[in-house]
Amino acid sequence: MKFKNYFLGLAICISCCTSPSEKRNDKKANDSEDTNVSMISTMANTFYEHDDYSNAIKYFDKLIDRDSTNGQYYFRRGYSYARLIKKKDAIEDYKRAIKYHFKVASANYNIGLNYSYDNDSLALYFFKKCIEADSSFVDAYSAIQDCEKRIKLGETR
Structure with a gap:
């Protein structure tokens, strides 16, 4: 019985641990995600700065899906909505920006x-x-x- 419990415990420990190659893959995945967020952010800000608010909103949506606590994303999306005369959406996003202490x-x-x-x-x-x-x-x-x-x-x- 003790042997059976020992092997069960060992199996659980092994399954919970990650190998060095798995850790490298996790780091690559994180680096890839960071790069992806950076690219999306660049696109959102480029559209925003060039007054293409419809496209800016699409990219800010993607950024908010990845980080729903970033006040800057809400502020900029709110401004974009306001420029498209979508006041209700703009107001809601500005309120979220305030919630996250941004501007x-x-x-x-x-x-x-x-x-x-x-x-x-x-x-x-x-x-x-x-x-x-x-x-x-x-x-x-x-x-x-x-x-x-x-x-x-x-x-x-």
């Missing part, structure tokens, strides 16, 4: 901009959140003034 002031400001076409009260809220995150964000102050002016005049959206 919190800018993300709040951009959410405010997206809301400023439909809802001055929400726009005002996010412009103020922008200033809470960065009191030197000059554009947010003028956006607040514009919202407050529309609200005061009864021209709210």
Whole structure:
């Protein structure tokens, strides 16, 4: 009985261990995955920087599938959605960027901009959140003034 348990334990240990060649293959797989992510990132950023937002979104989708905690991916995809006038998608991505602490002031400001076409009260809220995150964000102050002016005049959206 002791022999049987010994061999069972040995078999389990052997199956759990990886050989040096398997470790090399794992490293190659990781290197390949890193290269793949790097290539996808390059494509996403190239499309983004050349204002090809539809294609940028496709590549940011792939990046987010690989790393769903990268705030920059959400921020840039959000900006791309905003440029394509997909406000709801843009707002959701900016909120995710904030969740992962990426450009919190800018993300709040951009959410405010997206809301400023439909809802001055929400726009005002996010412009103020922008200033809470960065009191030197000059554009947010003028956006607040514009919202407050529309609200005061009864021209709210």
